[in-house]
Amino acid sequence: MSDLSGKAALVTGAASGIGFATVEMFARRGATVALNHLPDDKRGMDAVDRLRAQGLKVLGAPGDVSKPGAAETMVREAIQKLGRLDYLANNAGTPATVEPIQPADMDKLTEEFWLKILNTNLIGPFRCTHAAAAALKAAKGAVCNTASVAGFNMAGSSMAYGASKAGLISLTKNLARALAPEARVNAVAPGHVDTEWTSQWPAERKEGAIARTLLKRHCTAADIAGAIVFLCADNSMITAQTLVVDGGYSL
Secondary structure, three states, X not given: OOOOXXXXXXXXXXXXXXXXXXXXXXXXXXXXXXXXXXXXXXHHHHHHHHHHOOOOOEEEEEOOOOOOOHHHHHHHHHHHHHXXXXXXEEOOOXXXXXXXXXXXXXXXXXXXXXXXXXXXXHHHHHHHHHHHHHHHHHHXXXXXXXXXXXXXXXXXXXXXXXXXXXXXXXXXXHHHHHHOOOOEEEEEEEOOEOOHHHHOOOHHHHHHHHHHOOOOOOEOHHHHHHHHHHHHHOOOOOOOOEEEEOOOOOO
């Protein structure tokens, strides 16, 4: 693994879970990292303070990627603070529900629900990548989007969530076309990950998800972060790809 000193990264949705693990991994390899979080989410600045206390080069980048204008402003301000941008991890996402919504329960998929899902999970990554494109091209950098196995016809938290992640997988390919040849764009597709959202599941559901994997264990946030950092920083010939990281869950 190369030393990333002198490199700069922006990770969205990084107050906890996969995003936080990705910030930490970039920073421990020497990069300066902007940690994006919702403006009213105290966990974001707490995370920044915690990593700074360990001597890591991390700064806060508050902003809501689901909102037009706010997403672009957050990216521009982060790039200005960082001085450059080599890596963008579009990790911010939402299931917009605590409990999975079965396909037959279409009445629960209101217009408001759809808009929240699509604005965060699909249009948000476009907004951020669009705003960062010039800086990424100048640095010959890379983007990694956090998709999901739900985007490959696996059951997700809802059909709206699955559709948003399928759209993100398609968007990844087209953004790779848009930023080529200077910059690369890839995605990771996690399966069941042990995060704050899944930690609230009933024990039976969690055990069933683990039993379905070939490796018979939880996928951790660090497992996904490792794949994100690899696609951004450790190979210069991978682009337009979506890497499934699920311990064999989708098989």
